[in-house]
Amino acid sequence: MPHHIPALSEEELEEGRRLFAGPCNFFFGAQTIEQLPPPERAEVAFAGRSNVGKSSIINALTGRRALARASSEPGRTKQLNFFDLGGRLSLVDMPGYGFAKASKAVKEDWQRTMFAYLRGRPNLARVILLIDGRVGLKASDKEVCALLDKAAVVFQIVLTKCDALSPTALTERVKEVEALAKSHAAAFPHIVATSSTTALGIAELRGIIAQFAEPAIGRP
Numbered sequence: 001m002p003h004h005i006p007a008l009s010e011e012e013l014e015e016g017r018r019l020f021a022g023p024c025n026f027f028f029g030a031q032t033i034e035q036l037p038p039p040e041r042a043e044v045a046f047a048g049r050s051n052v053g054k055s056s057i058i059n060a061l062t063g064r065r066a067l068a069r070a071s072s073e074p075g076r077t078k079q080l081n082f083f084d085l086g087g088r089l090s091l092v093d094m095p096g097y098g099f100a101k102a103s104k105a106v107k108e109d110w111q112r113t114m115f116a117y118l119r120g121r122p123n124l125a126r127v128i129l130l131i132d133g134r135v136g137l138k139a140s141d142k143e144v145c146a147l148l149d150k151a152a153v154v155f156q157i158v159l160t161k162c163d164a165l166s167p168t169a170l171t172e173r174v175k176e177v178e179a180l181a182k183s184h185a186a187a188f189p190h191i192v193a194t195s196s197t198t199a200l201g202i203a204e205l206r207g208i209i210a211q212f213a214e215p216a217i218g219r220p
């Protein structure tokens with residue numbers, strides 16, 4: 001299937017492998033915008049609905065089983081968590097949105113914080129917007145796309161849990177999400193289909209993220 005073929009070169013995939021094979025450490029948790037760490041390195045932020053599989057994909061990318069705590073309890077991540085990849089790039093785990101049980105005040109608070117972060121972060125290179133392959137698009141995903149457009153942050157849509165879909169269902173899901181990407185100026189048109197269970201798309205996503213990393217010391 002065409003969307004399974006990585007759009008990256010061998011060198012880019014290798015860069016991704018190298019970056020994620022190096023050290024990766026949690027270094028900061030921010031609950032408010034005022035607490036953000038200094039914008040020293042390029043950042044790639046992960047956003048998605050609660051329970052989208054965000055912790056699982058961060059763990060799959062970094063090869064650490066419990067770096068970002070994967071939980072079956074939706075809505076646990078309530079702060080912006082910062083991870084340092086060998087001093088070359090930061091990964092930011094954003095709180096999951098669309099948690100059905102959250103109050104209106106909590107949702108509005110999330111939206112305010114996220115928008116302030118997305119709009120005001122000078123070193124934010126890209127947002128990885130995770131969409132649950134099993135569930136598909138929800139109103140909250142569309143709201144976040146609009147927010148990203150408004151904040152003028154380029155985002156990469158990534159489908160999660162694709163192992164749970166038949167090839168036909170996956171093709172349909174990719175089409176649905178491609179249409180969404182086309183309707184948003186800030187969306188990168190190529191969709192990455194992933195599974196943290198089978199590692200589908202993980203190498204490709206590493207390569208995409210590595211494009212924003214500072215060069216490794218001792219290498220050109």
Ligand SMILES: Nc1nc2c(ncn2[C@@H]2O[C@H](COP(=O)(O)OP(=O)(O)OP(=O)(O)O)[C@@H](O)[C@H]2O)c(=O)[nH]1
Binds near residue numbers: 052162
């Ligand atoms: N089949 C399948 N299930 C997955 C995959 N990734 C995650 N899951 C399941 O989806 C649920 C949520 O996964 P998490 O990684 O905790 O999701 P999260 O987005 O971090 O959740 P929050 O903490 O609510 O933000 C868990 O039950 C996982 O086992 C995947 O690639 N395939």
